Amino acid sequence: MDLLDRATARIWLTTAVAEARAGLAEGGIPIGAALYGADGTLLGRGHNRRVQDDDPSTHAETAAFRSAGRQRSYRGTTMVTTLSPCWYCSGLVRQFNISRVVVGEAATFHGGHDWLAEHGVQIMLLDDAECAAMMREYIAANPALWNEDIGE
Amino acid sequence: MDLLDRATARIWLTTAVAEARAGLAEGGIPIGAALYGADGTLLGRGHNRRVQDDDPSTHAETAAFRSAGRQRSYRGTTMVTTLSPCWYCSGLVRQFNISRVVVGEAATFHGGHDWLAEHGVQIMLLDDAECAAMMREYIAANPALWNEDIGE
Numbered sequence: 513m514d515l516l517d518r519a520t521a522r523i524w525l526t527t528a529v530a531e532a533r534a535g536l537a538e539g540g541i542p543i544g545a546a547l548y549g550a551d552g553t554l555l556g557r558g559h560n561r562r563v564q565d566d567d568p569s570t571h572a573e574t575a576a577f578r579s580a581g582r583q584r585s586y587r588g589t590t591m592v593t594t595l596s597p598c599w600y601c602s603g604l605v606r607q608f609n610i611s612r613v614v615v616g617e618a619a620t621f622h623g624g625h626d627w628l629a630e631h632g633v634q635i636m637l638l639d640d641a642e643c644a645a646m647m648r649e650y651i652a653a654n655p656a657l658w659n660e661d662i663g664e
Numbered sequence: 665m666d667l668l669d670r671a672t673a674r675i676w677l678t679t680a681v682a683e684a685r686a687g688l689a690e691g692g693i694p695i696g697a698a699l700y701g702a703d704g705t706l707l708g709r710g711h712n713r714r715v716q717d718d719d720p721s722t723h724a725e726t727a728a729f730r731s732a733g734r735q736r737s738y739r740g741t742t743m744v745t746t747l748s749p750c751w752y753c754s755g756l757v758r759q760f761n762i763s764r765v766v767v768g769e770a771a772t773f774h775g776g777h778d779w780l781a782e783h784g785v786q787i788m789l790l791d792d793a794e795c796a797a798m799m800r801e802y803i804a805a806n807p808a809l810w811n812e813d814i815g816e
Contacts, residue, residue, distance in 0.1 A: 562734065568760075569721075569730040578721035582714065584812060603755020603776070608720075608815035624755070660736060663760035 516590060521614045521636050524548055524592045525643075527557055528616060531572065532594045532646060535559035541654075541661055542646050543595050545572035547580045547610075550588025556580030562661055571661075573601035577608075586610045594643045596623040598662055606631055616643030620651060621662065668742060673766045673788050676700055676744045677795075679709055680768060683724065684746045684798060687711035693806075693813055694798050695747050697724035699732045699762075702740025708732030714813055723813075725753035729760075738762045746795040748775040750814055758783055768795030772803060773814065 524546060531544025546557040558575025561567050570578075573593055583589075586608045591597075594616035597605065602624025605613055612634040615625055619639070629635045651658045676698060683696025698709040710727025713719050722730075725745055735741075738760045743749075746768035749757065754776025757765055764786040767777055771791070781787045803810045 566734055567730055568732075568734050569726050569756075574721050574726075578719055580720075582718055582720050582812065586815060599755040599759035600752070601755070603751040603753070603758075604721075606755075607751035660734065663738060 515634065516612055516614070516636060518636070518638075520552070521590075521592070521638060524590065524614060525594070525616055525638060525640060527554065528572070528592045528594045528614075529640075529642065529646075531557050531559040531576075532643070535561070535564070535572075536646070536650070538564050540564045541657060542650050543572040543593070545576040545591060545593040547576045548590045548592060550611075555583070555589065560661070563657065568661075571598065571601050573597055573604060577604060590614060592616075594640075595647060596621055596625050596637075597628075598623045602628055605633060612636070614638065616640040617647070619644045620647040667786065668764055668766070668788060670788070670790075672704070673742075673744070673790060676742065677746070677766060677768055677790060677792060679706065680724070680744045680746045680766075681792075681794065681798075683709050683711040683728075684795070687713070687716070687724075688798070688802070690716050692716045693809060694802050695724040695745070697728040697743060697745040699728045700742045700744060702763075707735070707741065712813065715809065720813075723750065723753050725749055725756060729756060742766060744768075746792075747799060748773055748777050748789075749780075750775045754780055757785060764788070766790065768792045769799070771796045772799040 527546040536542035556579030561570040590612040592614040596618035679698040688694035708731030713722040742764040744766040748770035
């Protein structure tokens with residue numbers, strides 16, 4: 513499989529960032545994600561909905577995955593997320609053989625992306641300053657909600 | 665934390681089996697789960713909804729987790745599932761520090777329960793004949809749907 517180029521990853525990240533901002537505007541935790549197909553088609557997008565729907569199971573990645581509907585195969589797909597995926601969302605990527613993960617930032621939370629890399633998933637960490645600032649501000653203002661979202 | 669006794673685990677498994685049967689009756693994949701609190705209260709229950717809702721994100725364990733709503737902590741909770749949890753559902757257990765997993769059977773599918781045990785989760789594998797027979801029959805009759813559900 514081809515390596516994703518950084519310029520495309522940056523463009524795709526804007527979709528995930530738009531989702532994170534939409535979540536924040538709704539009063540939610542600002543994490544967004546998007547699932548892109550092997551041909552670059554946007555298959556699904558979504559954001560964390562713990563606060564909005566009182567739903568602890570809807571992390572950004574699971575929301576984007578659900579939004580893409582049933583797919584026969586995830587070969588060649590890319591999960592783009594504003595934040596390093598937690599174990600739950602990393603498990604999703606591994607189980608369904610999603611080929612790549614683009615991570616906006618892993619400075620505020622370091623999830624399972626190293627584990628995914630060990631298991632053959634292509635990881636591109638963008639160290640995006642806007643993603644990191646958005647999370648840093650949110651966590652500082654809402655520490656209890658954030659800890660609830662990561663089970664700590 | 666106390667070890668779960670096998671008799672209690674067997675009783676709790678009946679809730680997960682009832683969920684699996686309900687899913688089967690709806691035309692769905694027969695995997696069920698239930699989340700029990702530290703005090704033995706049933707917090708949530710659910711089953712796989714890929715077929716019923718065209719929703720690939722709702723595995724039995726995620727359905728039970730969602731059904732339990734927001735919890736401040738999962739300390740002392742037990743996830744009871746008719747089938748060994750896939751990486752996605754194993755990741756859920758690890759991220760939210762669910763203390764124990766009761767597995768109906770791991771003969772038809774071997775997921776991430778060994779990995780969870782390595783990371784301190786108490787695992788009780790019941791080798792339940794009814795759970796195994798239900799999955800074996802379903803997989804034989806619906807191989808494509810089953811492979812879709814585990815991303816293969």
